[in-house]
Amino acid sequence: MKFEQLGNIKLYNADCMEVMKTFKDKQFSLAIVDPPYGIGLIKTKAGNWGIRKEAKGDMQKDWDFQKPTKQYFDELFRVSKNQIIWGANHFIETLNKNSSCWIVWDKQNGTSYFADSELAYTSFDTAVRNFKMPTVRKDRIHECQKPIELYKWLLDNYAKEGDTILDTHFGSLSIGIACHDLKFDLTAIELDKDYYEMAKKRLINHQKQLTLF
Numbered sequence: 245m246k247f248e249q250l251g252n253i254k255l256y257n258a259d260c261m262e263v264m265k266t267f268k269d270k271q272f273s274l275a276i277v278d279p280p281y282g283i284g285l286i287k288t289k290a291g292n293w294g295i296r297k298e299a300k301g302d303m304q305k306d307w308d309f310q311k312p313t314k315q316y317f318d319e320l321f322r323v324s325k326n327q328i329i330w331g332a333n334h335f336i337e338t339l340n341k342n343s344s345c346w347i348v349w350d351k352q353n354g355t356s357y358f359a360d361s362e363l364a365y366t367s368f369d370t371a372v373r374n375f376k377m378p379t380v381r382k383d384r385i386h387e388c389q390k391p392i393e394l395y396k397w398l399l400d401n402y403a404k405e406g407d408t409i410l411d412t413h414f415g416s417l418s419i420g421i422a423c424h425d426l427k428f429d430l431t432a433i434e435l436d437k438d439y440y441e442m443a444k445k446r447l448i449n450h451q452k453q454l455t456l457f
Contacts, residue, residue, distance in 0.1 A: 252427065255420075255432055257440040260316070264322075264323055272323055274324065275320055277413060345366045348362075348363060348374045352378045353379055390416075411430065417434075424450065
């Protein structure tokens with residue numbers, strides 16, 4: 245397990261299940277998580293992304309073949325007071341929770357190989373909300389990289405000053421940049437060492453740029 249702190253952002257390079265065991269009940273005000281959807285999204289040695297039903301010899305990353313387990317959700321709900329869970333429509337039977345407030349991210353990508361929108365379950369008792377913004381293309385370090393503006397919108401609408409935030413699968417760490425800018429304390433976990441290092445560098449570069457002005 246590797247732990248580092250960059251300002252108000254705590255980073256773990258570790259298995260989120262092992263890290264969450266160390267947290268107290270309801271330690272975090274809000275968990276915003278984007279676990280693997282289990283749809284088989286992979287990256288090849290050629291740098292291409294796609295969905296494959298069978299593993300191929302040129303596979304580099306195969307993190308998206310396993311859906312989160314019931315044990316994962318048990319821990320997530322134990323350590324957080326409220327939750328926003330991306331991709332919950334892919335594992336609603338495991339999540340086993342209903343909500344009046346789902347979030348729809350309209351990626352405005354027109355006709356595409358990938359979905360036009362992504363859905364997130366929330367524990368909030370409000371109406372369905374829609375956020376419109378194209379998916380990230382520039383400076384992408386992770387295929388599932390979500391816009392920083394999306395996370396800022398979530399924090400503006402579902403968090404309040406002083407809230408502590410948890411992310412169990414931080415990927416590109418867009419949430420880290422959003423929390424840094426909006427001054428939320430974030431604890432973020434990533435298992436993959438390569439993504440961890442690339443995302444940490446992305447956050448550090450952002451923090452350095454802000455100090456120049």
